[in-house]
Amino acid sequence: MSPRAPLPPPPPPAELRSWPDRDARTADRARALGELGRRLLGPGRLVAFLLVFGLLQLGWGLIGVLLVSLADPLDVFEVLFAVFSAALGTGAFVPGVWLTVRGLRRDRVVRERLVQWALLDRHGPTDARLRAPALSACWLVLSFVMCAAGLWAGFAVPAGTTRDDGGYGLVAYGMGVALILWTTGLTGLVKAVGHYRFAVRLTAPRPAGPDARSASSGPLPPG
Template identity: 45%
Template sequence: MPRRDLPPPPPPAHLRAWLDESTVRADRARFLSELGRRSLGIGRLLLLWAVAAVFALGWSFVGMALMAFEAHDPLSYLFGLIFAVLGVGVLIPAGFWFAWGAKRDRQIRRLLCAWAELDHDPAADSAARAPGLSLTWLLTSFVLAGAGLWVTFGTAVSARPGADTYGEVAYTMGLGMILWITGLLGAGKAGAHYRWAVRAFQGGRTSS
């Protein structure tokens, strides 16, 4: 995955005293905008969905392996083993990708808090609140989480012994859980950004 350097942290207080105030304010506005885009931009939302899609692909292989094992014949066991290996081969990199994204989010959050603690600028602060992006994250995440719950519980309620195998039920419920968890992560991110913006720009200073 390509990686770009993050904006630097704000200069220490003893150095800011020697810098031009307008330059520091311009840097603050520019870096808050850049960090906000990386944290809550549409591209970041699509990246979250891409990670969820990779998890869904990996779980699809696992589901096919479970269904193959239920056939109880040597050829199906062979295909089941192949599908299981493919599933693990997709899920493990997806897990590392998710962990990298979570670490990156923490770095961005610390930088946002640090730059927001400098002298406030109404125009830059208003842009950093990003209410439209927060609402986009919240609404799309609620739809995704709702769809995940519907798939998960709908599958569990409608499953019938003899008509649906355990592998089919586990596969469909797993996909629903991936949708639900992805929606919860997105909604939680939107809520966390809203609370941070209130503390940073309305309720005083932030802390990392």
């Protein structure tokens, strides 16, 4: 996502809205929801999510060279190599953490604006597209695989490590890998499930009643 392409602004307050008719309002709503949906779950956001995950794993892997090497006696060159590798790893891991936090904050802003535009009105075709079932399923599957791999690593590495086979350094490295997998997968799961549940509520039919005709053109009630 380029910083030169700002997010769609939130809808104007009720007292400042000047749409000439409902068609104009729903057209602007559709454009805003489409763009915000892409910023939240689109292919570009998914690629960025995976790249940041790879950066975290790369950084921790380089730091792990130092952790694992501590189990064996080292000569001067091995110590220098391990320290250099850890320095490179820190240089990759810290930006990865920063990008993760930045992405979470940006997703929260996107989500808030998407909800604001969605509550402005209802429009069946636009609201149905917002579900994005293929993208939601892709996020869900990838995130579930990460969580499962993290859970497996969190138990398998400590159980299969002995003092002569990596020792505490390998356990620390394996637990770090598991934590990155688990937390990254969990954020993806929460995003995919939360977005799909919201889209389903948005497209759910309203209860029939004497006010159903007038409510069909009004905003979606919160919650």
